[in-house]
Amino acid sequence: MKDPEKAKERIEELSRRLNEHNYRYYVLDQPSISDYDYDMMMEELISLEQQFPELLDPNSPSRRVGGEITKKFPAVKHRYPMLSLSNTYSREEVIAFHTRVQKAIDGPVDYVCELKFDGVAISLTYENGVLVRAVTRGDGVQGDEVTANIKTIRSIPLKISDAGLSSFDVRGEVYMPHNSFLHLNEEKEKNGEALFANPRNAASGSLKMQDSTLVARRNLDCFMYAAMGEELNFNTHWESIQALKRWGFKVSDDTRKCEGIDEVFRFIEEGEKKRAGLPFDIDGVVIKVNSYAQQERLGYTSKFPRWAIAFKYKAVQGVTHLLDIAFQVGRTGAVTPVAILKPVLIAGSTVQRASLYNEDRMIELNLHRNDMVVVEKGGDIIPKIVDVDASQREKHAEKIDFATHCPECDTRLEKKTGEAVHYCPNNDACPPQIQGRIEHFISRRAMNIESLGQGKTELLIARGKVQNIADLYDLTYDDLIGLEKTIEDPATGKARTVRFRDKTVKNILSAIENSTSVSFDRVLYALGIRHLGETMAKKLAHHFENIDRLRQSSYDELIAVRDVGEKMAESIHAYFEDARNLEIIERLKRAGLSFSVDKQETEKGDALSGKSFVVSGVFAQYSRDEIKEFIRQHGGEVKSSISSKTSFLLAGDQMGPEKRKKAEALGVPIIDEAELHNMIR
Ligand code: IVH
Numbered sequence: 001m002k003d004p005e006k007a008k009e010r011i012e013e014l015s016r017r018l019n020e021h022n023y024r025y026y027v028l029d030q031p032s033i034s035d036y037d038y039d040m041m042m043e044e045l046i047s048l049e050q051q052f053p054e055l056l057d058p059n060s061p062s063r064r065v066g067g068e069i070t071k072k073f074p075a076v077k078h079r080y081p082m083l084s085l086s087n088t089y090s091r092e093e094v095i096a097f098h099t100r101v102q103k104a105i106d107g108p109v110d111y112v113c114e115l116k117f118d119g120v121a122i123s124l125t126y127e128n129g130v131l132v133r134a135v136t137r138g139d140g141v142q143g144d145e146v147t148a149n150i151k152t153i154r155s156i157p158l159k160i161s162d163a164g165l166s167s168f169d170v171r172g173e174v175y176m177p178h179n180s181f182l183h184l185n186e187e188k189e190k191n192g193e194a195l196f197a198n199p200r201n202a203a204s205g206s207l208k209m210q211d212s213t214l215v216a217r218r219n220l221d222c223f224m225y226a227a228m229g230e231e232l233n234f235n236t237h238w239e240s241i242q243a244l245k246r247w248g249f250k251v252s253d254d255t256r257k258c259e260g261i262d263e264v265f266r267f268i269e270e271g272e273k274k275r276a277g278l279p280f281d282i283d284g285v286v287i288k289v290n291s292y293a294q295q296e297r298l299g300y301t302s303k304f305p306r307w308a309i310a311f312k313y314k315a316v317q318g319v320t321h322l323l324d325i326a327f328q329v330g331r332t333g334a335v336t337p338v339a340i341l342k343p344v345l346i347a348g349s350t351v352q353r354a355s356l357y358n359e360d361r362m363i364e365l366n367l368h369r370n371d372m373v374v375v376e377k378g379g380d381i382i383p384k385i386v387d388v389d390a391s392q393r394e395k396h397a398e399k400i401d402f403a404t405h406c407p408e409c410d411t412r413l414e415k416k417t418g419e420a421v422h423y424c425p426n427n428d429a430c431p432p433q434i435q436g437r438i439e440h441f442i443s444r445r446a447m448n449i450e451s452l453g454q455g456k457t458e459l460l461i462a463r464g465k466v467q468n469i470a471d472l473y474d475l476t477y478d479d480l481i482g483l484e485k486t487i488e489d490p491a492t493g494k495a496r497t498v499r500f501r502d503k504t505v506k507n508i509l510s511a512i513e514n515s516t517s518v519s520f521d522r523v524l525y526a527l528g529i530r531h532l533g534e535t536m537a538k539k540l541a542h543h544f545e546n547i548d549r550l551r552q553s554s555y556d557e558l559i560a561v562r563d564v565g566e567k568m569a570e571s572i573h574a575y576f577e578d579a580r581n582l583e584i585i586e587r588l589k590r591a592g593l594s595f596s597v598d599k600q601e602t603e604k605g606d607a608l609s610g611k612s613f614v615v616s617g618v619f620a621q622y623s624r625d626e627i628k629e630f631i632r633q634h635g636g637e638v639k640s641s642i643s644s645k646t647s648f649l650l651a652g653d654q655m656g657p658e659k660r661k662k663a664e665a666l667g668v669p670i671i672d673e674a675e676l677h678n679m680i681r
Contacts, residue, residue, distance in 0.1 A: 007052045011060075014045040018061040019159070026155040026221075027250045036611075036647065036669070043679075059130055059151075059158035066212030068148035069562065073208065076135045077142045078123055079169060080228050084140065084303065085286060085310040091265070094287070097309045098261045101289060104298050104306075110290040111258045112237050113267040116310050117223050118281040119175030120204045122150065127167050129160045136207065146207045150174070152216035155250040168229030170249060172222050176203040177280050180219035190440060192332030192530040192571075199281050211563050214535060221280070224249040236290045257290060272313055284312035315376045317386070318351065320344035322371045325356065327403040331436025332530045333423040335413060337362055337402065339373070339385055346377050354383045358420040359402040366390070368397035408432050428580060434461055434468065437528045441469040445534055446526035447515040448632060451507040455498045459485045469526070470584045472512055473591035480505040516592040517629060520546070523593050527585075530571040536563065540572075546596035547585060551576045607680045608636030612645065616659045617652025619673050624652075627673070634680055642668055650676055 001007050018041055025031040025038075042062065049056045088094060101109055121137040134150035136143040151158060153174065176184070176199040184202060185195045196202035206218040227240040234240040238257050245251045254271070258264045264287055271285045289295050289307035298306040321342040327335050337356040344351055354375050356362055365388050367373070374387040405412055406424035408431055413422040424430050438457050442449035449472070452460075460466045465479055483500040500508075518526075521541035525534050532540070543561050544550040550572070558569040575581055589595055613631050615624060615638060627650070628638045642649060642662045649663040649670045663670050671679075 001048065001051070004052055004055070007048050008055055011045060011048050011052075011055055011057075014041050014048070015057070015061055017041060018045065019157070022061060022064070022154050023157070023248050027248060061158070063151050063158065064154055064216065066148070066152050066214070066216035068151075068212045069210055070146070070148050070212070071210060073144035073146055075138070075142050076133065076145045078135060078138075078140070079125070082121060082123060082137045082140045082143070082171070083300070083305060085308055086301075086304040087284075087310045087312050089312050089314060094264065094268075094309065094311055095261065097287070098264075101294075101298060101307070105294050108259075109294060110236075110238075111261075111264055112241070112255065112288045112290050113258050113264055113271075114225055114255045114286045114288070115223075115252055115271060115282045116284040116286045116312070117173035117175055117225075117252075118200050118283040119173040119222075120200070120207060122146075122172055122174050122222065124150070124156065124170045124172070125167070126160065126165070126170065129165070131156070131158050144208075148212040149207050149209065149215040150222075152212055153220050153222050156222055157248040160247045165229065165231045168227060168232055170224050170244065171226040171228070172224035172249075174203050174207060174220055174222045175199060175280050176206065176218065176220055179279065184218065187533060189330065191533045192330065192334060193533070209563070214563065217535075222250060223252050225251070225255075225286070235292055237288055237292070237295075238290050258287075268311055275313060276316070282313075284310050286310050315386075316346055317374055317376045318344040318346035319372055319374055319389075320351075322367060322369065322373045322385075322388075322400075324369065325362070325367065325400050326353075327407045329406060329408050329424055329430060329432045331433060331440055331528060333425065333427055333430065333433050335403065335406070335422045335424060339367075341373070341375065344375065346375060346383065351375055351377070351383045354385050356385060359415075359422065360420050362400075362402055367400050368393055369400055370394055370397055406430055428467065431461065434466075438466065438469060438472070440528045441472075441526045443526075444637070446522055447518050448522075449508075449511045449515050451504070451511040455496075456500075456504075456508070459483055459498050459500075468584055469528075470587035470591070473516075473588065473593075475509065475512065477505055477509065480508065514625075514629060516594075517633070518594065519633065520594045520597050523588070523595065524550075527575075527581075529575045531568040532572065536568065539563070541597055548595075605680070606635030608634040610635075611647040612637040612639050613648050613650050614639050614642050614646050614659070614663075614668075615650045615652075617655035619652040627652075627676075631676070642666060644668070 001010065018038070021031070021033055021038055021041075045060065046062050049060065049062055088097070098109075123135050123137070123143070124131055125133040125135075131147070131151070133145060134147045135145050138144060150156060178199065181196070181199040181202050188195050196205065202218070203220055206215050206220055209215050224244050225241070226237075227234075227244055232240065232243075234243065241251055241255055254274070256267055258267055268285055271282070275282055287309050289298060295305070295307040300306060322339055323342055324340040326338045326340055328338055329335055337358070339354040339356050341352050341354060354373075356365075365385060367385075367388060372389040372392045373385045374389070375383050376386045377383045402422065403413060406426065409424065409426050409429060411424050411426035411430065414425050415422050424433065427433055435457060438461070441447055442452050442457065444450060452472075457466075460475075460483075462485060463483055465475065465483075466472055480500045481502065484497060486495050486497045519541075521538040524541050524547070525532065525537035539561060540550060544553060555569050555573065558564050558572060559566070585595070608631055613636055615628055615631070618624075619627050631638055631650075639646060642659065644666045646663075646666070646668045649659060649668050651660070651670050651672055660670065
């Protein structure tokens with residue numbers, strides 16, 4: 001598009017439609033278009049904004065993907081202080097609260113009951129319908145401005161159209177949904193990074209990240225629970241909540257107007273039942289007097305409003321015997337203690353393992369075999385041991401100490417100064433470390449050698465065919481053919497036989513061969529350097545351009561790269577100081593792996609990430625294998641047969657009619673080579 005007038009119109013149209021779809025998807029949970037159509041609109045908008053930078057609106061829906069960097073979060077004073085609530089755990093105190101309220105007020109009192117979301121409080125300021133500032137609670141008087149990061153939360157409107165107000169504030173709670181939290185910790189574990197203890201810490205940590213692109217990937221969300229401003233003339237809290245909903249904010253459907261204290265108690269009980277099944281954490285309910293006039297009459301103490309109270313649920317706990325402590329060895333050699341418990345039912349699910357974090361925690365608890373321990377499924381997704389009943393300890397119970405030697409290879413464990421974590425230093429020969437590193441190396445987002453999936457790597461290691469990632473590139477047909485082993489599937493406990501037949505071997509060897517064309521950033525990620533996740537590997541690859549410059553970089557040069565912290569810099573240095581790693585890199589270089597960014601590579605990306613393709617027919621620009629590789633290099637997946645989960649059928653000339661029929665029957669879109677290129681652009 002050349003004409004700026006037309007571009008402006010189109011940008012407005014796309015923004016309006018994307019905002020509408022955002023709202024339908026993230027606030028109402030009622031999407032009305034496919035992810036693909038949404039992505040296409042977003043791509044068109046981004047491309048127009050790049051073409052006409054003068055038309056870029058800071059609140060364009062394209063800003064949701066982040067991009068802004070905040071070096072320092074400035075302190076901002078709240079227009080209205082952010083108070084906290086007085087807490088109670090007992091029904092009696094709720095009744096006492098109700099009695100105090102009734103004493104101060106003649107006539108009936110209505111309440112609004114809400115869930116008490118367990119996240120991070122936020123205050124948003126809208127001026128002329130546009131989000132201009134987002135500030136954390138801080139000390140209640142002033143907080144940190146985190147606007148760029150908040151804008152990545154898709155359920156928060158960047159603009160509201162029908163408020164007609166010059167200025168108002170909205171308050172709510174930013175939280176991390178359980179599935180995002182689990183996914184984040186899985187990633188962290190894979191990268192050998194410290195895990196977040198619970199979704200609240202993860203949400204709060206995410207809001208303080210400098211690069212909003214990274215925040216965008218954390219999938220934070222936000223429930224709103226208050227509106228305030230001179231121009232708002234609502235009479236009740238309930239009215240203000242309804243207005244927030246109308247303006248497009250996400251308000252919990254579990255917010256309810258309650259007439260009288262009996263209804264309040266019903267809400268409390270229902271909330272407690274619902275709690276375990278919610279996709280996010282709550283730690284209680286909040287009870288607020290509905291009428292603003294009554295709120296004003298009740299007033300405030302020095303810390304809290306007198307018109308509201310938080311009823312906190314007790315953490316869900318169970319008591320059981322501690323049978324043993326297992327020590328798990330991860331890919332990076334980090335050893336974590338896990339309590340093995342006599343199975344106990346807590347809040348609807350059986351718990352038989354609980355997290356113990358590290359040695360310090362074990363020492364604090366002073367655990368003995370068969371101790372009665374209190375297990376809590378609270379804010380943390382993984383149950384943890386919170387207490388031990390020493391009075392019930394058997395007389396000569398054996399104290400359980402942290403392992404001194406690796407449970408897998410019997411090497412003496414080490415502890416780095418200043419860190420609470422123990423490591424098994426036998427990186428080269430400790431089986432779970434070898435296995436973990438190879439599995440990480442071949443994983444889809446690293447070298448994508450899928451045909452060597454679990455079970456097969458185990459067999460190769462067991463037969464001494466591979467000890468490290470470089471060995472993969474020395475494998476020959478003769479090494480593999482005929483290998484066979486019966487393996488127990490850890491998920492089902494069932495035994496199955498893994499056997500390398502002619503076809504399997506050929507597939508494995510060609511997948512290994514194909515992996516030599518994987519780009520440098522993915523190779524860097526695949527090496528499995530501690531603390532170096534996928535995103536940072538990408539950043540470092542592009543910053544240093546090749547492995548030698550990265551290896552020679554000083555600590556200061558590393559730290560100067562955005563989001564590289566001390567731990568990451570140290571771990572990169574430690575990696576390159578180890579001669580064994582340098583030898584592996586040399587061997588991988590000889591095998592033809594990419595250790596520098598070339599021009600062609602910089603054109604690759606992850607535009608097709610999350611999409612799967614079935615490729616059929618003959619193509620103009622590429623051979624069939626080349627086009628498959630092209631898809632993979634842009635983050636897509638190639639599958640051999642069409643199912644309802646296939647994103648696209650990529651059709652070349654002379655494609656068989658059966659494939660077309662099947663795609664049409666399953667509603668799988670059929671695209672050609674040109675459309676594939678457009679998706680990447
Ligand atoms: S109202 C003056 N409503 O709880 C009243 N707070 O201890 C201000 N919270 O900092 C808060 N859910 O972070 C309110 N539905 C809800 C809430 C809620 C969670 C948090 C909020 C606040 C803390 C109060």
